[in-house]
Each structure stands twice: as C-alpha cells, then as structure tokens.
Amino acid sequence: MRKSGVCILTYLFVPAIWFLVLFFNGCAAPKIKTSVLVPAKAHEAGKLRRIAVLPFAGSGGNQASTEAEALLVNIRVSGKPYFEVIERASLENIMREQNLHLTGAVEEETAVTIGKLVGAEGIILGTVTTNVAEDKHFSQKRSKCEARDEKKKCIKRREYTVRCTTRDAYFSFTPKVINVATGRIVASESLSGHLRDSVCQDSGRPLRGKAQMLGDAKRRAIKKFRELIAPYSVIVEITLLEKDDTKPPPNAKEQVASGIKWAKQGRLKRACEFWQEAYRLHPQGYAIHYLLGVCAETQGKLQKALEYYEKADRMTGSPVKEINTALGRVRVSLEKRKKLEEQLQIKK
Numbered sequence: 001m002r003k004s005g006v007c008i009l010t011y012l013f014v015p016a017i018w019f020l021v022l023f024f025n026g027c028a029a030p031k032i033k034t035s036v037l038v039p040a041k042a043h044e045a046g047k048l049r050r051i052a053v054l055p056f057a058g059s060g061g062n063q064a065s066t067e068a069e070a071l072l073v074n075i076r077v078s079g080k081p082y083f084e085v086i087e088r089a090s091l092e093n094i095m096r097e098q099n100l101h102l103t104g105a106v107e108e109e110t111a112v113t114i115g116k117l118v119g120a121e122g123i124i125l126g127t128v129t130t131n132v133a134e135d136k137h138f139s140q141k142r143s144k145c146e147a148r149d150e151k152k153k154c155i156k157r158r159e160y161t162v163r164c165t166t167r168d169a170y171f172s173f174t175p176k177v178i179n180v181a182t183g184r185i186v187a188s189e190s191l192s193g194h195l196r197d198s199v200c201q202d203s204g205r206p207l208r209g210k211a212q213m214l215g216d217a218k219r220r221a222i223k224k225f226r227e228l229i230a231p232y233s234v235i236v237e238i239t240l241l242e243k244d245d246t247k248p249p250p251n252a253k254e255q256v257a258s259g260i261k262w263a264k265q266g267r268l269k270r271a272c273e274f275w276q277e278a279y280r281l282h283p284q285g286y287a288i289h290y291l292l293g294v295c296a297e298t299q300g301k302l303q304k305a306l307e308y309y310e311k312a313d314r315m316t317g318s319p320v321k322e323i324n325t326a327l328g329r330v331r332v333s334l335e336k337r338k339k340l341e342e343q344l345q346i347k348k
Contacts, residue, residue, distance in 0.1 A: 048122030058128030193220030
C-alpha cells in the first residue's frame, strides 16, 4: 500500500525566478510557504501599461479615483513599477486646452478622446455605487453575581440589559478600463468592500468611526481592482510523497530521507540533490519521479516538471491524488505563464 508524507510545499513563480520560504508549525512535517505570481484577471487590461485615471462618478468618486491612481503608481512586479500613470495635472492641462471638463460623469467616447490626447494606452473611469455606513441598535441580556456564600458559590444574581450597536461600512464601485486604441472596454466589474464593528455599553472600547471604517472598506474594494488589472501573488501548496508501493534499496531510502531532512531545514536545493541520487539508485518508483517534479516546478522549469509528473502517473497502478493534483496544477501554471509573459512583455 502506498504511503504519503504530510509535508507541504508552496512556491512562488516570477518569470525565470522561483522563491521559497520555509516555515514550521511545530510538527515534524515541513512547510515551504511562498506566493506564486499569476496574471491579471482581466488579461487585456493587464497588457495596458501607460494608464490615465479619470475621476469616478458617484458619492466619494473623486477620492476613490485618487486612491485607485495611487495604487497603480505603487504596484511593483519583480521590483519594478508595473504602470506608467499619467499625472492628474497633465490631464487637467490638456483638458483645459481642449475646453473639456474633468468631472466624474465622463462618457466613454470622451474618455477615449482624452486618452489619445495624453498618449495613454488605457484609460480608467468608474462609478461609486455604494459609500455608506449604517448603524443597527440592539440589546443584550447580562447576568451578574451579587452575593456569594462562604464557599464562594453565587447565591444571588441580578439580570440586566445593555445597549449595543453594530456598524457596517459598505463601499462598492464599478471601474471600467478602456483600450484607447480600440475604444473597447477590456475590464469592468462591480467590486465591493465591507467592514463591521460591534460594541456594547460594557465592551470597554468605543465603536470605530464611520470615516475610518468607510476608508478601510474602500481600500478592500480597490485591492480587488489591483488583482483585476495587474499580476498578483497567490499561495499554492504541494504535498510531498515520501514512499510508494515499490521496495527501494536501503541506500535509496536513505537518500530520500536525507532529502526530507534538508527540506525541513529550508534547504530544498540540497534536498533535490539527495533525491537526484535516490533516482539514480532506484528509478522505478513513482514517488521519486514526483519529488523530482516538485524540484523542477519550484525551479520554474514547468515543462520539465510536467514530464516528471506524467512519468510518475504512468508508473502507478491506480490514481494517486497528489500526482493528479500536480498534473492539473502545472498544466494550469503553463497556461497562466503564457498570459503572464504577455502582460509582462517577456520575450520567449
């Protein structure tokens, strides 16, 4: 019967570079936890790099567009600014020259005209649809001991009621990203942020302010906008296989075990060297092919990893969950890499 280890591996892919960070949760199984860079959810929008942001319509729209613009300015991918954001002052100057007014209610056709005037590849406009904080009042019953006997047991209690308030802050907006060259909307989605706080008279702290909560709700919504239009990081986990249904020689088993020990110390590169030696000694087992697939995957060699995983799959007598997962994950990663390279304009 096959036995699998419980070690968990996670990885980060930045084109040609994979970063690994080990952390331990107090058990014997190591976990290597990192982020993987994936393409923007709106692929066509992610390819537009010179951007102009117009004021948004709706309550609080101007402030929201300013924060969205600041977000774009600060996006870094592989340590470099991802967008070239046209300054608001430049927009205003050109619009004054053209006798146009920079307000939140900008038609799409006008937005395209503005984009061409400032030399933008993409232009962003939007509408704030919700920007509100609401309070709901309610009561809760309490019980307090007022008398105890000589054994400290409560013999008399008093019931009373306290007033409580729950405050909900809601912010939502619908941004539109327009490709200036084609005039097409390449990204448009309703994005929202919600924050809740609740206190009672005896909570010992005040209710969070409406302005602060609305600001935080707005930032949550705008963070989703960042994932829509630019590459972002996600967490991925891979389970390591330590054994399979074959009987490797003792020295091969030692090499696999040594690799696991090195992995526990955060030395995956060294672990892979031991697993390479285990493969030389015992190339029949699917577990070792799987481990070498993990090594290739964490080194950014996705096609090589797929070959190892496929070979491991052919060597099994029945489906193995970890291998099935790895095959699906790497195939998806290869597809995402193509989009990511297009967005990052990386030459193959």
